[in-house]
Amino acid sequence: MLLLGVGLFALANAASAEPISPKVGTITAPSEAFAQEPGSDYFLANYDAYEAYLKKLATQSDRMKLVDIGKSAEGRTMWVAIVSAPANLAKLDHYKDIARKLAKAEVKTEAEAQALATEGKAIVWIDAGMHASETVTTQSQIHVLYRMLTGTDAETMRVLNDEIVLFGQDNPDGLQLIADWYMRNPVKTDREFRTIPRLYQKYIGHDNNRDSFMVQMPETEAVNRQLFREWFPQIVFNQHQTGPAGMVVFVPPFRDPFNYNYNPIVMTELQEVGSAMHSRLVSEEKGGSGMRSAAPYSTWHNGMERSVAYFHNSIGLLTEIIGGPTPEKIPLIADTQLARSDEPLPIAPGDWHLKDSLEYQWSLDRAVMDYASRNRERLLMNIWRMGHQAIAKGNTDSWTTTPKRVDALKEAGKDAKADEGYVGYNSRAREGMVASSLYASVLKDPAKRDPRGYVLSPEQRDMPTTITFLNALIKNGVDVDRATAPFTAGGKRYPAGSYVVKTAQAYRPHVIDMFEPQDHPHDAEYPGGPPKAPYDITGYTLAYQMGVTFDRVLDGFSGAFERVPDLMTVAPGRVIGAGKAGWLVGHEANNAFLLTNRLLKAGVPVSWIEPETKAGGKTLAPGAIWVPASPAASGILASSTRQLGIDAYAVAKAPTGAKLALKPVRVGLVDRYGGVIAAGWTRWVLEQYEFPFSVVYPQELDAGNLNAKYDVLLFADGTVPSTAGGPYPGGYRFGMPDAKTIPAEYRGWLGEVTPEKTLPSVAAFAKAGGTVVTVGSANRLATLLDPQIQPALVTKKPDGTLAALDKKAFYIPGAILSAKVDPRQPLAYGMTPTVDIFFDESQPFTLSGTAAKKVAWFEGPAPLRSGWAVGQQRLNGTVAVTDVDLGRGKLFAMGPEVTQRAQPYATFKLLFNGLIYGPAVAATR
Known part of the structure; x- marks a missing residue:
């Protein structure tokens, strides 16, 4: 395919001028620094080579400063290349200070903010490699850096003068793994990286972009520190792939719904930047970009790097582009050939190479930098305005309008006559009118106003977990205070040592989002139609998931409070x-x-x-x-x-x-070739709590004699294949590689859990005294092990097999529900009688016989606490967690994802108790 714009491999001619005041000679081009030029067919540069190139550039250019921001999970150094004019680089601390004062709204008046905005520089974060199998981004960044360090055109010089660009690499370990795996094969046309043996982030693979509000992984902590505690960029550009079918790239704006907690300026600015990116591509005749309806991406969930930015008053950008080192084709899809608002310039089908993607990525990066340059003062002023408005909202009575409040308004409107005298409205508009007096009584109901703050008393059931929760806030730049003397708030007296999180702070949207329930709208494909799948989960309130006890204070309050200066350690026990x-x-x-x-x-x-x-x-x-x-x-x-x-x-x-x-336990954590993300999260949790475990693969399970090596077999969500349309969603599969095509050391990892081979071995293990724990979709295995456990929310197909209910009848795509618990049972020791439990298209149970005990269950017609639920009343009376005797052993079936993404600390005990309790019982039988 013909490259449009400046060709990648004409780069030496297009930008051969020396930089201003180079430190050492000329700038080394990518073609000279790597074994092959990044962007070549069948070539990937790994992290070692990338890191070496960064260090070389740092010695050659006075437009770049290289900064170590931390270590990856496997111990690699994470670098940020700071690119700007030499005069700006000489005053980085000064400009960082300005960015902080504006982002945190530390200056009080418009005039003070304007003075800083006039002096300051726009801060732009552009990263690469978050998802290592998305290979375009890092290979592109190499060329973008070179172009920015060597270009002398007017636009480049303006960008360098007006802004400070932070180029980061989010996942060094993944880049090294993916590139080395791809390049291991000497036959170019046989190179691939889809069959890597493990996750490309040591623990969580693709979910490294779901960790932003929890900040468990070292890479996330390093990046978040730059975004919300060090540099405070106005734009956060998080680059991904792959693009929509028949197109090249998805570029914002995004589809609805957006989250109701953040400032709408974020969304309007995001649309501006997105439009500038599309316009640049179209003006360069680079077709195939799409927005909104072209892909499922929304701005609801807080856990991703680009979306957590919204809750910090920053513009979060996501692009998804096609391409890779192995050439591919753009298919012809009829609907994509008709131009429309969301797909303005269709592209013809044809061959596609990595260098083509790199040219598009350069245009996108360039468009973002150009926008930031042209809107420098406005970006700086608006991030101050958003922070200033957030502080004002936290200091006064304020309300957040959510779908539930709008539904209440409509309900109240049925009994109140709409205002008369309006003219010029069409009949459809008149049908939606309700009495304007209801605005004050319903949408501004004093009882429904937002809190001025949250107080966490030191009388917590689990103070170490509370400290972990508060540290997650601090890692996101939230201000947390500690009371140095007793105080009163909301009519209640609190002791010294209480923690206070006030909403009168710049990052108020993030505070609210972590404490308050998410109220996701009912989003249907069409009126009366099936629910439209959200992009990721809908309910995730962190305070709920972690079981933190707090009070919402609706009126202003004060006290002898001191700011917590940095991450906390728990007070020593005695x-x-x-x-x-x-x-x-x-x-x-x-x-x-x-x-x-x-x-x-x-x-x-x-x-x-x-x-x-x-x-x-x-x-x-x-x-x-x-x-x-x-x-x-x-x-x-x-x-x-x-x-x-x-x-x-x-x-x-x-x-x-x-x-x-109790007895020492030997845990076998089941995984598969390529890695299961939920198993990886579970592995991380087990390591944090020092449970001894080994990873077990299906071939070892099938071989039997499991009691000689293990006391517990733990099947995380996704480790047991699901049947198509069956009652246990999830458990999706990628194809296994041919054993001959992978190194011998990994061949023992191949295989799947099957009813034919694995089930008999696991059943024998349990009957001989072993404990089996199944979570989420892995409960297909629980049903096969003991017919006393049956999926509760199912329908019977004509052939007699069971299927999950139609989504119009029951659909909970990642939400927090309230469940009842019996803390007298060993599996629930240490828990409260009611717990918030995460539920993601999970399957609860019905029990029969006397050997199955009900440990946690749903009670009542409305268990939803945060998120979105269709048909939630159907959960009433169903069992969430059960304890079943199997011979001398135990089966603990946990329908909901009790350790999902290592966030629901409140339900960790169900798993932890099971790992210890089952073997202890077996030892006494």
């Missing part, structure tokens, strides 16, 4: 009392499992006390941990209680209630 018999520890804190695992690893006896017990003047709920006195136990308790922020009670005599003696 050993309370002087008893010599042993120690009792409550089951409420997740960190109690860390203590338990350390004790078991050291060979120290540990038990759970089945009834309530008393210690230190407190009543400990069922499941309290009992540790008999010993020198080994004393040392571990003394150090671990301090580090983990949990208390142990030294008692004078052993508790008399029934005990369950």
